[in-house]
Amino acid sequence: MATQKAEITVIRPKKTFSLGDLREIWQYKELLYFFTWRDLKVRYKQTAIGVAWAIFQPFMTMIVFSVFFGRLLKVPSDGVPYPIFVYTGLLFWQFFSGALSETSNVLLGNQSIITKVYFPRLILPLSAVITQLVDFLVATAMLIALMFYYHYTPHLAGLFILPLLLLITFLASVGGGLFLASINVKYRDVRYILPYFIQLLLYITPVIYPASIAGKYSWILAINPMTGVIKAARGAILGTEPINWLLLGISLVAVSVLMTIGVYFFKKTERYFADIV
Amino acid sequence: MNEPIITVTGLSKKYNITHQRGGYIALRDIIANAFRNPFRFLKSKAKSMIGRETQEEFWALKGIDFEVMKGEAIGIIGSNGAGKSTLLKILSKITPPTEGEVVLRGRVASLLEVGTGFHPELSGRENILLNGAILGMTRKEIASKFDDIVKFSGVEKFIDTPVKRYSSGMYVRLAFSVAAHMEPDILIVDEVLAVGDAEFQKKCLGKMDEVTQTAHRTVLFVSHNMSAIQKLCKRTILLEHGKVKMIGKTDEVIAAYLESNPLTQEGSLKTRKDRRGEGNIKLSSFFVENEKGERVNNIFSGGLYTLCFGYETKDGREAHDLSVASAITGPDNAPLSLNWSRYTNEDKNTAPAKGIIRCEIRQKFPFAPGLYHISANLFSGETIQDYIKNLGVFEVQEGNFYGTGADIKHSPILLEQHWSIKEE
Numbered sequence: 001m002a003t004q005k006a007e008i009t010v011i012r013p014k015k016t017f018s019l020g021d022l023r024e025i026w027q028y029k030e031l032l033y034f035f036t037w038r039d040l041k042v043r044y045k046q047t048a049i050g051v052a053w054a055i056f057q058p059f060m061t062m063i064v065f066s067v068f069f070g071r072l073l074k075v076p077s078d079g080v081p082y083p084i085f086v087y088t089g090l091l092f093w094q095f096f097s098g099a100l101s102e103t104s105n106v107l108l109g110n111q112s113i114i115t116k117v118y119f120p121r122l123i124l125p126l127s128a129v130i131t132q133l134v135d136f137l138v139a140t141a142m143l144i145a146l147m148f149y150y151h152y153t154p155h156l157a158g159l160f161i162l163p164l165l166l167l168i169t170f171l172a173s174v175g176g177g178l179f180l181a182s183i184n185v186k187y188r189d190v191r192y193i194l195p196y197f198i199q200l201l202l203y204i205t206p207v208i209y210p211a212s213i214a215g216k217y218s219w220i221l222a223i224n225p226m227t228g229v230i231k232a233a234r235g236a237i238l239g240t241e242p243i244n245w246l247l248l249g250i251s252l253v254a255v256s257v258l259m260t261i262g263v264y265f266f267k268k269t270e271r272y273f274a275d276i277v
Numbered sequence: 278m279n280e281p282i283i284t285v286t287g288l289s290k291k292y293n294i295t296h297q298r299g300g301y302i303a304l305r306d307i308i309a310n311a312f313r314n315p316f317r318f319l320k321s322k323a324k325s326m327i328g329r330e331t332q333e334e335f336w337a338l339k340g341i342d343f344e345v346m347k348g349e350a351i352g353i354i355g356s357n358g359a360g361k362s363t364l365l366k367i368l369s370k371i372t373p374p375t376e377g378e379v380v381l382r383g384r385v386a387s388l389l390e391v392g393t394g395f396h397p398e399l400s401g402r403e404n405i406l407l408n409g410a411i412l413g414m415t416r417k418e419i420a421s422k423f424d425d426i427v428k429f430s431g432v433e434k435f436i437d438t439p440v441k442r443y444s445s446g447m448y449v450r451l452a453f454s455v456a457a458h459m460e461p462d463i464l465i466v467d468e469v470l471a472v473g474d475a476e477f478q479k480k481c482l483g484k485m486d487e488v489t490q491t492a493h494r495t496v497l498f499v500s501h502n503m504s505a506i507q508k509l510c511k512r513t514i515l516l517e518h519g520k521v522k523m524i525g526k527t528d529e530v531i532a533a534y535l536e537s538n539p540l541t542q543e544g545s546l547k548t549r550k551d552r553r554g555e556g557n558i559k560l561s562s563f564f565v566e567n568e569k570g571e572r573v574n575n576i577f578s579g580g581l582y583t584l585c586f587g588y589e590t591k592d593g594r595e596a597h598d599l600s601v602a603s604a605i606t607g608p609d610n611a612p613l614s615l616n617w618s619r620y621t622n623e624d625k626n627t628a629p630a631k632g633i634i635r636c637e638i639r640q641k642f643p644f645a646p647g648l649y650h651i652s653a654n655l656f657s658g659e660t661i662q663d664y665i666k667n668l669g670v671f672e673v674q675e676g677n678f679y680g681t682g683a684d685i686k687h688s689p690i691l692l693e694q695h696w697s698i699k700e701e
Contacts, residue, residue: 007382009380012374012378030415038403042396118371118387275292
């Protein structure tokens with residue numbers, strides 16, 4: 001012990017965001033692992049079908065949408081079987097909406113820990129998103145099953161774009177979520193508005209319908225970063241359309257800005273959070 | 278080499294009163310306010326924008342300076358609202374200071390609560406892993422100490438049961454065991470030992486003592502329990518109104534504290550936060566009367582005293598089956614005497630909404646000089662309404678118990694006695 005160089009901690013009033021924060025998150029990576037592990041464990045404890053819930057939810061939504069929108073309303077699906085079409089969209093949508101709502105509650109939901117122990121608070125939203133990512137991966141299994149069922153051959157080359165799409169979704173949901181989490185500390189209105197807002201957002205994101213349906217107004221949809229992600233996912237995996245790299249680029253820039261704003265507000269709130277709850 | 282392991286310079290923390298009370302405002306209310314009283318709203322907005330708001334400031338800490346050397350166990354005492362908790366929160370990086378600086382030269386672990394992050398759905402085993410990680414242990418560290426932790430806690434049999442099925446005692450034991458096996462250079466401990474049974478508390482104090490003695494760790498210990506501080510810490514800091522009033526040898530500091538904090542507690546009991554129970558009826562004051570009915574702050578062995586506990590009901594209605602069970606614990610934290618109207622069959626069926634429960638001790642005060650604590654449990658029927666551990670602390674001074682002025686030694690408890698010799 002004596003030979004070990006002592007760590008020195010200095011506590012001062014002002015704390016601005018720095019690269020040191022990222023290094024600190026790396027130091028606390030084990031805690032990140034444990035928080036994720038806890039969330040996954042707790043989520044499916046005392047449930048009869050356990051992790052199958054991750055599949056069940058998008059699967060049932062897919063069936064309802066396929067019957068009402070695909071069969072009865074005959075919503076076009078760019079030549080792909082409607083269930084596969086809508087499920088691809090739903091996968092990303094659920095990842096996005098789940099991560100957004102989990103992240104927005106991250107400060108309040110963990111206040112008993114936050115007011116008692118120090119750790120980099122950004123770990124909490126990160127673990128919330130990773131938990132959602134696990135659900136995403138589990139639910140992907142169902143997409144593969146669907147493809148077998150419909151004898152549909154996906155474009156395997158399209159899989160390479162997947163990390164980029166996940167990154168954009170990640171930045172969009174965490175960026176927005178951190179911003180909301182900060183507001184949520186002071187104004188609990190967020191808790192009531194958010195579910196409604198997410199529901200509304202579903203209709204202006206081309207999950208149920210193809211983006212092409214909007215015709216010349218499709219640029220309005222493009223403001224929403226999830227439009228770019230879902231369009232590109234379908235383009236890449238299902239080959240419905242060429243990937244619009246410009247749109248993706250704009251989305252990436254937009255969500256990076258969103259993420260910066262989110263982190264800024266979060267860091268600002270985090271400083272006095274323990275004093276006001 | 279002789280660099281202090283903790284250096285605190287000019288540490289201050291300011292709270293805005295409005296901030297503290299608020300915290301939870303609905304946007305709706307703000308908008309409603311703006312419409313109801315547009316002129317005042319604009320005025321206050323304008324004021325806050327140019328920074329001339331009349332916000333009430335409150336300095337929880339003001340200009341704290343001190344140093345702690347390696348291997349030292351240092352106590353922090355002070356009455357409620359003196360700033361002890363704020364100081365600990367700053368030292369454990371939970372809240373930033375407004376001014377000043379702290380330098381910590383070593384790995385810090387803080388224990389402001391036992392079982393932080395325990396999840397009721399997870400098993401004991403899983404919670405050890407989680408809690409260990411939250412307290413800053415690495416996975417390797419936890420794995421190597423896992424068996425010791427389980428053994429120390431004594432809950433081996435239930436290690437795979439969800440902790441929501443644990444009794445509260447088991448829960449606390451498990452939680453503390455994890456904390457006790459941390460190996461930081463600096464350990465910051467809040468009043469966490471106030472929970473758990475006496476025997477386990479003793480075990481924990483022993484463990485903490487061992488930690489400072491053998492491993493040369495530094496411990497910062499906040500407590501209401503003067504005996505524990507006396508036992509564990511050589512040096513103590515006395516905080517008062519956010520400032521360091523005194524730093525020095527524990528005995529001297531405790532003496533100063535007792536002098537400025539009389540046994541009589543008029544309103545201060547109401548603001549105590551370290552209480553448990555239903556809370557429909559609460560203890561509001563505590564004082565001791567002598568045989569003439571005067572309030573006293575000095576207790577002598579051999580004196581005749583009445584313990585008085587003031588209470589108030591929350592709803593202003595009369596209380597039923599009210600009783601106080603009050604324990605006196607001695608210098609080494611062992612319970613010495615429990616006084617309860619149930620023992621004497623004097624429970625009253627109804628009691629006024631506000632009143633004083635008096636316990637007249639019908640014998641000479643039998644304890645030898647030393648530090649004693651008094652705790653109180655306010656019952657209505659079988660329900661614990663309010664429980665405050667270490668409600669008051671007092672030093673018993675040498676009195677003339679036997680009326681002979683004899684110098685009494687080696688007798689922690691004094692019994693009235695009469696001696697004679699009979700011829701056989």
